[in-house]
Amino acid sequence: MIPLKSPSEIGILRENGKRLARVLESLCAEVAPDVDTASLDQIAEGLIREAGGEPAFKGYRGYPASICTSINHEVVHGIPSPRRHLREGDILSIDIGLLRDGLYADVATTVPVGKIGESARHLLRVTEEGLWRGIERATIGARLSDVSHAIGSYVESEGLYVVTEYVGHGVGRQLHEDPQIPNYGRPGRGPRLQAGMVLAIEPMVKTDPEPTRVLDDRWTVVTGNGGLAAHFEHTIVLTETGVDVVTQGGDGRRSGQTR
Ligand code: MF3
Ligand code: CO
16 A cells, blocks of 8 residues: 655655755765765764754664665665775765654765766766656656666666665655565556655666675675665655655756766
């Protein structure tokens, strides 16, 4: 069952998304060579609480931090650590969630640390574009797998591979609600999208086709062969008047347009 949100819930989700977008923007400004990921986690928790929210991930299924920090070949769910220092040339995926007034917002981005190589730049550009291709398809009356197909077919056309083991999801009163949103598949399947649905669309993309693995810490997902991975996510709200990308920052349609 896909829960539909009321206008008042949608109002809160919009506000939460706006606040979370600002938090992520401030956090990304702290990313630099030598910074360790536990420091980023501490900063993130402070920013979330200043914004009037609670870190959505902390304690979720026992997760120990407020953000996920996944570097290079790490795909998602990397645990922040004081021993993990960023280095020039790394790519860092930051995944962050905020809970306020009983409703969750969920967002992720991948940022370069200093100057990065050409294949990493391509990976970031394609993953973010894949997210926007999916968002564009998320219109009322479309089928859910139209979104999945738009993402997967674009990523493949660029010679990259979507992660199939993890998916996007509904979001709202719970961090993860129905429906699951794969980043691949044939169009024209699954439920029709309706006003009041709130979706977290989140392509995870890698440079190689091998299946992912989970490390012994039971959280960190890594690529099968050490290739790079990227992750972009937005929470979107479907309304009668169109799609609202609630976790989008203030600087235009796509944050990474300058890349
Ligand atoms: N943002 C992640 C998702 O969309 C959730 C992170 S799971 C956690 O599925 F345990 F790390 F919080
Ligand atoms: Co999510």
